[in-house]
Amino acid sequence: MLDEEWLLVFDNVDDFRDLALFLPNGAVKHGSIIITTQDSQIGPYNLNRIAVEPFNSQDGSWLLFEHLGQQMSDIDPEESTLAEEISDLVDGLPLFLTCIGAFIRQANCTLREFIDTFNEQTAPWTGRGAKAAWRYEKAPEAVFDIALSKLPPESRELINILAFLNPDRISDDILVSDHEDPSLQFLNRENRTL
């Protein structure tokens, strides 16, 4: 093992201290370690940091059209310009472009209508404190405001609960149960299937 090549990947690390037990103590000769994280400040100073760049305007617009189910050959230049503008509004971050695509499809609105809605929503995110849980450095998070807006109350309540749980594997079996507390009646087995 000591003479073989190896690669160790830690994906989406929240807290560098979680890795302490698993990182080699001495010099690494034949292997590499990749740590992915959303926190640009994580870890010791001597890590070789590679920032994953967001999409440029054109790539972002292509991703958006893909989520809208549109072929690039069918897009007229004006729509393409609007899509690039949307990509720039969210700094080309694919997570937000995915949400926007889903919102536009569901709300059946135009790209221009979305841009207008987005611009109306941006204000509430601007007053963030230094200790906010939020980690992105810019403020395209208004996308989430739009995506979360006008959700039925029970869906909004459920996603608030999901925000406190482990994000990767939330089993239906633990959500839908015979809950006794009145605040969870909407998740009772007899009332619904997810």
Next chain:
Amino acid sequence: MTYDLKDRALVKRESSSTGSYFSIHRSLQQGILYKLSPDIESTQNAFRQAFLIVRKATPPPSPIQVPTPALWKAYETALPHIIALEKAASKLKLEGSIEFAKLLSDAGINMWERGLAQDGLHLLRSAEQLLDRLHCDEKLLRSNIHVVIALLVMSMGIEFRQESRDRMWQALQIREEYRKNTQPAQYTRNDAILLHNAWSDYGCALHQLHDYKAAEEIFTRCLKQYNEWGTGDVIPYEHAKANHHLALCALYRRDFSKAIELGERAVYWVTKATGQSGMAYRYQFDLASIILQSGDTEKALEIHKRVLKGRETDIGKHGFHTLQSCYAVGAIYDQLGEYARAE
């Protein structure tokens, strides 16, 4: 309800042979928590709902502190969510509750059963700090937390032995005080078992500080009480513990045949009580170590190799106790002059 969430790409749905699952992007989680946080009441409500869901999915541990592998599957589902709740509560400085402290304590106990010392310790210390913040006595819960933290730090090196003994002593004092202040009619057999567990655990702490004479007196008194309550068939785990601890005392006196006899009895009763559990492997490991000291290297190696294989399957190749077994097997090969195997 979830159609809207899926349709807006707020959650993903995945299925496997074991059921259906949600996943949600971490950034969206943080965004929701950030937006919720100025509204303390809404944040507390959502946290409480999430807590109730996780609590329902988390079975309480054995009331008499017997390791229970049958509960591990349920804990495998619940533990990631308990850790997520603890992180969110800490980050958002949520008030928490005694019930939440109890959940953290239950998770810590399960992690102790699996040998996950660092994670278990973090959750148990967090439970203790939460009780402090709430200014809660909750002495019996604190007693349980003391015991398990003491057991966890006991295996983390000699610098923690004093803390381990102090915590065992505090747990014992709480249990003695509870006995004195409880009407006999209300004082249950489980209460009495827990009191003797506390004595036994304190004896273990004395073991660690090499005070085998004082420890042996305690274990002998405990075994006498267990025999009055019933044979090993009735309370196998208590008999297992007493025999195991007395085996180490006999070893200290260099009475090898007695130590092996007691150690074998301990392995028999612990296996009866908990199945082929982490605790059963621990007792087999200690029996192998006693046998090694008695001079029967081949027999010791055979048991150590069996324990190593079992631990690799149970807690993985890099589990703390697996590595301990790995070292033990390597050390015996070294002793036998089989250096290549030892390496």
